[in-house]
Amino acid sequence: MSKTPSVIDWLPYQRAWIEDRARFKIGMFTRRGGKTFGSSGEIVDECIRAEMERRRVRWTILSRSDNTAKEALEDALKPITRAFWAVYNEVSKLGGEPEFGEDTFYSRELDATYKTHEVRFPGGSRVVAISASPDAARGFGGNLLLDEFAFHQDSRRIWASAFPVAARGGHKIRVISTPNGKGNKFYELMTTEDNGWSKHHVDIYEAVRQGLDVDIEQLRAGMADEDAWAQEFELKWLDEASSWLSYDLIGECEREGLGAPRRYLGGPCFVGIDIAARNDLFVIWVLEKVGTKLLTREVIAKRRITFAEQDMLLDDVMRRYHVVRVRMDQTGMGEKPVEDAKRRHGQERVEGILFTATAKLDMATGMKERMQDRELLLPLGDPEIRSDLHAVKSRVGPTGARRLIADDSSDGHADRFWALALASSAAELDYQPYAYQPVRMGQDMDRDIAVTGGFRTREGVW
Known part of the structure; x- marks a missing residue:
């Protein structure tokens, strides 16, 4: 490693990352551990070495979004670059030279050129930070840093585009992230043995042991979410735990005989409807309240049916059951079906729900709590229902916000899950x-x- 001026006190694990010259390198680091800062330190060091040797290098940083790409430059790479040039110029004014080896290359005051998405060094080396996409990965030049790679959309397609470009050009690839479940390319790269990658692993406990200044207990208490803590700070691979409803929980709520309309006892019912168009599923889920429990009486799932047919299915359900409340997905195309249902069945009984992240999490939380209390019961052994209910994953983003997404393996987009969540939430209102x-x-x-x-x-x- 070149001996750059000691303007930054790197933590040992950051220095170990910077000094690791492997061509392919991957690091799984705790949140709040300075992984982007340390990676930017390596990039600046590489560019400075290229300046000394009268050559040019190019680095591309692919971040999960345009905003995080800008943050990587503004909060890490630009301050490190400015710090270097400030020290270099100060030493030059005093008549000395930074310890660059035998060949010192500049004697005038210098600095890089800073733009929103780019830092360009005096000798022509440059660093570009952009939002990740398969097209961006295919068109990059030079060395590559994949920042928070586990959170990139289409991580496998991005990798399929980026790796051949780097491999042909003899360039370096750096991959850094916290975990985000097992369904992404980062998990595969980090866990495959003997794949030729140099691997770094630093959880919150190791980072603090090496000098990271955070209060672990205070941080954990503030997180107030054990799954999020395990994934983001302890670097656990959450798979089954990341499914909002585990197969065990689903199985414990299944009962023989449910899902059969003929078993309806005549009690009050609550209905959830997930609207569909084109190839998505249209789902109606009917729950009957019997004592303290909600029993599934019928699940209707139809694909590629018209809105008129959807209206007829709802009308039939309203005739056959003593329906107290209907909740419908009002997002996007759901506006008109909700308006029509209110007109036909009454403003008091029909409610449209906009699927915001908060609304979805609230409904899913209430449904899960009912299932944990064994108060929400399901048909026994229906593989499509099981798959749909298990397909919704809990993801904690880099900001700490939890969101629910459907696994690509689900039939549709977990439409049965959301129809059940709507029906369950309808029963939570005052009754x-x-x-x-x-x-x-x-x-x-x-x-x-x-x-x-x-x-x-x-x-x-x-």
Whole structure:
């Protein structure tokens, strides 16, 4: 390693990363551990060495988004570069030279050129930071840093585009990240044995042992999420744990005989509907409240049906069950179906839900809690239902925010999961038991009208 001025006190694991000259190198580092800063230190050092040797190098940083690409430059690479040139110029003014070896290369005051996405060194070396995509990976030049690679969308396609370019050109590749489950290329690279990669692993405990100034207990208490802590700081590979509903939990909530409409007992029902278009599934999930439990009475799943057919299926459900509340996905194309359902079945009984990240997490949390209490019961042994319910994964992003996403292996986009979550959340709203009494409206009337009281309804008829 070149002996750059000692303007930064690197932690031992950061220095070990910088000094590791392997062509292919991968590091799994704790959050808050300075992995991007340390990686930027290596890039600056490489560019300075190229300047000394009168040659040029190029580095490309692929980040998970445009904002994080800018942050990598603004918070890490640019400050390190400025610090180097400040020390170099100060030493030059005093009549000395930084310890660059036998060949010192500049005697005038110098600095790099700084742009939003680029740092260009006086001798022509440059560093570009951009948002990751397969096209960007295919078009990069020079050495490559994949920053937070486990969180890149299409990580496998990005890798398939980037690796051949680097391999043909004899360039270096650096990959750094915290874990993000097992379904990505970062997991594969980090865990495959004897794949020729130099590997670095530094969890929060090792980082603190080597001098990282954080209070572990305070950090853990503030995180208030054991899965997130295990993944982001202890660097655990969460797979089954990252599925919002484990197969064990799903299996413990399954009961024989559920899912059969003929077993309906006539009690109040709650319905969840996931709207669909084109190839997605349209799903209606019907729950009957029996005592403290919600029993699945029917799951309707149809693909490639028209909105008119969807309306007819809902109308049929409303006729066959004593439906108290319907919750429907109102996001995007759901606006009109929700409006039509309200007109046909009443504003009090139909509610549209916009699928924001917060709304989805709230619904999924309530559903999971009911299942953990064995108050939400499912049909026994239906492989499609099991797969859909297991397919939704919990992901904690670099900001610490949790979000729920559907695994690509699910049938559709976990539409059954969200229909069940909607039905379960409909039952969480305030509910009073029904009073039901058939009455006749006038002597000439030959039909019974249900007089009801209860779930956000006014006593009367409907």
